[in-house]
Amino acid sequence: MSVTVRFCGAAHTVTGSCYLVRTDAGHLLIDCGLFQGQKTLKELNYGAFPFHPSDIDAVLLTHAHIDHSGLLPKLVKEGFRGRILATRGTIDLCSYMLPDAGSIQEQEVLALNRRNATRGRADVTPIYTQADAVAAMRAFQAIDYETWTDVIPGVRARYWNAGHLLGSASIEIEIAGEGRGGAPLRLLASGDIGPDAKLLQPDPQAPAGFDYVISESTYGDRIRERTTPELRRERLAADVRDAAAADGALLIPAFAVERTQELIVDLVALMELGAIPPAPIFLDSPLAIRATEVFRQHAASLDTSVDVGRLLASPHLHFTETVDESKSIARLTGFHIIIAASGMCDAGRIRHHLKRWLWNNHATVLLVGYQAHGTLGRFLQDGVKAVRIQGEEIRVAARIRTLDDYSGHADGSEIARWISARRPVARGLFLVHGEDAAISGLAARVAERILPSAKLFEPLLDDVYELTTAVPTPLDVAHRRRLAPEAVTRLDWHNEMSELMLDINARIEQAADDRARGVIVRRLRRALAD
Incomplete structure (x- = not known):
């Protein structure tokens, strides 16, 4: 018997989650997510899969976030004919999120092709369309938590609430052993693990005793300040009061699903308590508006101590679904709150x-989620003085604030406790879904107290391991890598080009006179000629 796993995404990066498990009986995917961040990574979305979609027998989907589900329509479009197994909450969210992703791709490609036409460049096509996403939904099949489901011959799976998002799951996989008495191979894929004191969601759950665990490590090197629902609201209130005192817009880039609903619940509650000044809250995201309705429908499965339905129907909350409604917000002055996707500022209405x-130094930008390497949100978080948005240079005068309390991910100590509770882990722990520093930080924490370092593995993109050996055995895949390892982890030339353009403009503006500006231009020309 041979069982292998190939890490087709989320390897030393936090997006593109996709793990291919091959057995003698068939092939299955755990997730099939979209790459986000720097352009070099995002270009993988347009290229061929590192497998034939028609060879995949089933997909086990951990949750609806686009970095886990976003390439499923492409998978179906290119020949996948199996089942996509997911919880009911995940399916309900995907029914909005995937068509929305297809629509965004169509709109962005339309705008890009207009620019390409003026530059004499060839047209590009979207990764998939809204219609492709709608068609892909027919492959979904709902399964219940904590119930075994046969996936392919000799393989069964069981989903456990991961406490990360409505419908999110850690997936327990059991692969039958050879012969009548052969012990099964047991594998657990964490998905994304929710933090302690998460609003709306329960604590993550999963059994113990596995051969292998594949664990996320998004915040593996970070320990957050202790929080409770009360402390979280106090910190949010302090940031909102500061923004109100500045008398400008408070912009909150937020993921449309769950992060947005959590923020609305807390903002409305704080206004009702008088802890922050009442102000209009504009939810400027068609997807977030639809997702909010899904949360209302699933209110009974959420935190029963919070009256989610009432708070999400507050008169302070205004939905701006159409483009014209969104544009009308730009005419507002004074303090108001705008929540818009995307959470990393790399797409969507938040960029406008x-x-x-x-x-404007009266404005405040409050970052409430993880900002991936190479995204606009990460540059703002790192304190850049200017950015380029849709080809325009924008000086950063607004105050940039970060509030980690709304993260959907466990921090390093919480992930380590989750891993510890899965013991014994007989053969190996794979650390994925994290950048270099996060993976290294979590590995050091785990090796110190939980598992020996010999059982820890940090796979690179497209690495393949044989799982039936005493310890996971890496197979030679150098010839099959889509990207060199360093291309995944460092800023690419697109980022460097944007930074260079900003630096050139700054130097020219700082020059004493036209003669000095001319000297800079001539030096640049000579450098280009070398």
């Missing part, structure tokens, strides 16, 4: 609001 407000 950032263009409108980033240069």
Whole structure:
């Protein structure tokens, strides 16, 4: 018997989650997510899969976030004919999120092709369309938590609530051993693990005793300040009061699903308590508006101590679904709150609001989620003085704040406790879904107290391991890598080019006179000629 796992995404990066498990009986995927962040990574979304979609017999989907589900329509479009197994909450969210992703791709490609036409460049096509995403939903099949489901011959799976998102799951996989008495191979894929004191979601659950665990490590090197629901609201209230005192817009880039609903619940509650000044809250995201309705429908499965339905129907909350409604917000002055996707500022309506407000020192940008390497949100978080948005240079004068309390991910100590509770882990722990520092930090924490370092593995993109050996055995895949390892972890030339353009403009503006500016231009020309 041979069982292998190939890490087709989320390897030394936090997006593109996709793990291919091959057995003698068939092939299955755990997740099939979209790459986000720097352009070199995002270009993988347009290329061929590192497998034939028609060879995949089933997909086990941990949750609905696009970095875990976003390439499923492409998978179906290119020949996958099996089942996509997911919880009911995940399916309900995907029914909105995947068509929305297809629509965004169509719109972005349309705009890009207009620019390409003026530059004499060839047209590009979207990764998939809204219609492709709608068609892919027919492959979904709902399964219940904590119930065994046969996936392919000799393989069964059981889903456990991961406490990360409505419908999120850690997936327990059991692969039958050879012969009548052969012990099964047991594998657990964490998905994304929710933190302690998460609003709306329960604590993560899963059994113990595995041969292998595949664990996320998004915040593996970080320990957050202790939080409770009360402390979280106090910290949010302090940031909101500061933004109100500045008398400008408070922009909150937020993922449309769950992060947005959590923020609305807390903002409305704080306004009702008088802890922050009442102000209009604009939910400027068609997807977030639809997701909010899904949360209302699933309110009974959420935290029963919070009246989710009532708070999400507050008169303070205004839905701006159409483009014209969204544009009308730009006419507002004074303090108001805008929540818009995307959470990393790399797409969606938030970019238009950032263009409108980033240069204004009365505005505040509150980052409430993970900002991946190479995204606009990460550059803002790192304190850049200027950014480029849709080809325009924007000076950053707004105050940039970060509030980690709304993260959907466990921090390093919480992940380590989750891993510890899965023991014994007989053969190996794979650390994925994290950048270099996060993986290294979590590995050091785990090796110190939980598992010996010989059982820890940090797979690179497209690494393949044989799982039936006493310890996981890496197979030679150098010839099959889509990207060199360093291309995954460092800023690419697109980022460097944007930074260079900003630096050139800054130097020219700082020059004493036209003669000095001319000297800079001539030096640049000579450098280009070398």
